[in-house]
Amino acid sequence: MRFISRSFLLSAVFIPHLSCALLQNTLSEYAPTIALKDVQLKGFDFEGADVEYIYTIRNKVSFGITFSKLAFQILVDGRRMVDAQNDKNVVIKPNQQTEFSIVQRVRFVETVEAFLEFAKKDQVEIALKGAVGIYVNDLVGTINVPIEGSKTVPVPKLPQVHFGSLDFEKMNFSNPLNPQATFTLKFNVRNPNPFDVKIPRLEYAFTAAGTNVVSGQKQNQTLPKQADSTMSIPVNLKGRDIVDLVPKLRDLGNNEYRFTSSVEIGMLGQTLSLPFYYPK
Numbered sequence: 001m002r003f004i005s006r007s008f009l010l011s012a013v014f015i016p017h018l019s020c021a022l023l024q025n026t027l028s029e030y031a032p033t034i035a036l037k038d039v040q041l042k043g044f045d046f047e048g049a050d051v052e053y054i055y056t057i058r059n060k061v062s063f064g065i066t067f068s069k070l071a072f073q074i075l076v077d078g079r080r081m082v083d084a085q086n087d088k089n090v091v092i093k094p095n096q097q098t099e100f101s102i103v104q105r106v107r108f109v110e111t112v113e114a115f116l117e118f119a120k121k122d123q124v125e126i127a128l129k130g131a132v133g134i135y136v137n138d139l140v141g142t143i144n145v146p147i148e149g150s151k152t153v154p155v156p157k158l159p160q161v162h163f164g165s166l167d168f169e170k171m172n173f174s175n176p177l178n179p180q181a182t183f184t185l186k187f188n189v190r191n192p193n194p195f196d197v198k199i200p201r202l203e204y205a206f207t208a209a210g211t212n213v214v215s216g217q218k219q220n221q222t223l224p225k226q227a228d229s230t231m232s233i234p235v236n237l238k239g240r241d242i243v244d245l246v247p248k249l250r251d252l253g254n255n256e257y258r259f260t261s262s263v264e265i266g267m268l269g270q271t272l273s274l275p276f277y278y279p280k
Contacts, residue, residue, distance in 0.1 A: 030136045031143050032065065032092065033058040037099065039151035044195050046115070046156045046267045048107040053128050053149045057090075058097035065092050065136050067100060072130025072147070074106055081106055088132075102128065108155070112272055121155045157192045159199070159223060163259040163278035164188055164230065166206065166213075168250045181246045183235035185214055187259065191223035198222050200271070201264045204233065208257035209248040213237075 035056050043050035051074075059065055067090040074082040082104060092098050106126055109115045127150035134143045164186035172180040185206055191197045198220070205215035214235045223229050237245065248255045259278040264271055 030061055030065070030134075030140055031145055032060060032134055034132060034145050034147050036147075036149040039149055041151075041153060042103055043105075044153070044156065044193075046158075046265065048105060049126065049153055050103060050105050051126050051128075051151060051153070052101050052103045054099060054101045055132075055147060055149070056097055056099050057092055057132070057134075059092040059095060061136075062094045063137070064094055065134050066090065067092060067132060068135040068142060069133035070102065070130065071133075072102065072104075072128055074104055075127045075129070076106060076108065077124045078127075104128075110268070112267055112270055115267060116158075119155060119158055123152050123154050125150055125152050154194070156195075158274055159197055159263055159265065160190045160192075161261040161263060161276040162188045162190065166208070166235070166249060166252060166257075168246070171246065177240070178238060179240065179242060181237045181242050183213075183237070183249060185233040185235050187231050187261065188228045189221070189223060189231060189263065190228045191225060193225060195225050196222055197225075197265065199263055199265060201262075202231075203262040204231070205260045206235075206257070207260075208252060209245060209255050211245055213249065 035058075036053065037056050038054040040052045040054070041049055042052045057067060067088050069085070070088050071085045072083075073080055074084075084104060086102070088100060090098060090100055108124070109118050127148070129146075129148045131144045131146050134145055135141070136143060167184045167186065169182040169184055172182075185204070187204065189199075189202065199222070201217055201219055202221055203215075203217045206213045214233060216233065218231065221229070261276040263274045263276070265274070266272075
């Protein structure tokens with residue numbers, strides 16, 4: 001009698017463990033197949049990128065399962081940047097497949113100084129690694145299925161200013177005591193990025209033959225993506241001194257001149273001023 005009681009007690013202890021082990025061995029039969037379908041850039045600027053990872057889940061069993069949770073990490077060039085967890089209550093019908101996506105903001109750097117160093121790169125790899133929690137039923141519980149995917153994205157580049165020309169337009173001697181001359185200062189501001197860039201302020205100045213010819217600024221400029229924007233600044237000169245200055249301005253190759261500019265852009269909550277000079 002004591003032997004029977006002991007055997008029953010041992011069975012009561014070990015059967016649940018054997019059942020759990022057996023259950024673990026059969027989980028692979030319920031685990032869905034998850035494949036990376038596409039990786040897309042949803043947003044892109046100087047601070048970072050919004051990356052969308054699109055996955056396909058295929059349910060291999062004849063009853064519905066629920067995609068119940070998601071935990072993942074995002075890495076930039078192998079550096080861990082973001083840890084996140086989202087709840088996803090997506091029901092996958094029996095023997096069918098569905099798509100789900102993850103959109104996450106990835107900040108490239110934390111300081112302006114780091115970004116200037118970072119901007120020297122042409123591209124970076126943004127990778128996602130994590131696990132999807134699939135709730136099967138009360139008996140099986142939740143299965144964690146690993147997921148991963150990556151995309152190489154270009155690094156946003158700072159806008160650049162290039163000096164164009166100082167073009168003579170006309171000379172007016174209708175008033176010999178106060179002659180007038182008109183030039184046009186031209187320079188290009190290039191945006192090499194696949195997104196528009198807003199410039200709160202753009203300053204410029206041109207000096208030639210020891211004279212400050214023109215200086216000023218433009219407010220709230222928008223540079224179209226991957227385009228050169230030509231700035232044309234009218235230069236109106238007056239007074240008897242221009243009689244000697246105009247020939248020098250029309251022959252810049254034989255006179256010293258200097259063009260300076262400064263572009264302000266917003267980055268990481270700060271205003272960054274980028275100076276440009278020509279000749280350097």
